Amino acid sequence: MSQDELLVLIYRKDEKAFTHLYDMYAKSLFSVISVLIKNTEDAEDVLQEVFVKIxxxxxxYNESKGRFYTWxxxxxxxxxxxxxxxxxxxxDQKNLSADNFVNLLEDSNKLVNKVDGIGIQEFIKRLKPKCIQIIDLLFFKGYTQQEAAEEMEIPLGTVKTHNRNCINDLRNYLKV
Known part of the structure; x- marks a missing residue:
């Protein structure tokens, strides 16, 4: 089933479409979710919530604003x-044992592993170091732009400008 056919069925609220939607996208969405939510059960709960929201x-969803997958x-x-x-x-996180933080500590700064989860590692490597840092903070660690500005010790406007420019650079790499 193509994505366009799937969208038609979803708009009609056809129950078969939900199964197809899940089969097509669950794995990639789960990898994005698990980058931020380390606990598997919590990540699965979020995945379920995501499909309900979709x-x-x-x-x-507006096709003119972007691809369905991006949405x-x-x-x-x-x-x-x-x-x-x-x-x-x-x-809940305050009550976790130290064992639950071993992977978090080992992987917390490995952007390479996080980017592999959504398949754009090669494109990220092409970006300037500042862009890699901003994308890591905003998209993989879940920082707000204000938090990223404080972390990087630069003005908020600079973060916003860098973010916009970095995303445009990344889009250009993806077009090639």
């Missing part, structure tokens, strides 16, 4: 960040 909000990736990323920032999630 299903319920399909009418807000659902943003839903996955934003839902993951919302989960990370939620009060309940933060309270």
């Amino acid at each position: 299903w319920k909000n399909i009418d807000s 659902i990736l943003n839903i996955a990323r934003n839902t993951s960040i919302d989960k990370l920032r939620s009060k309940n999630f933060n309270n």
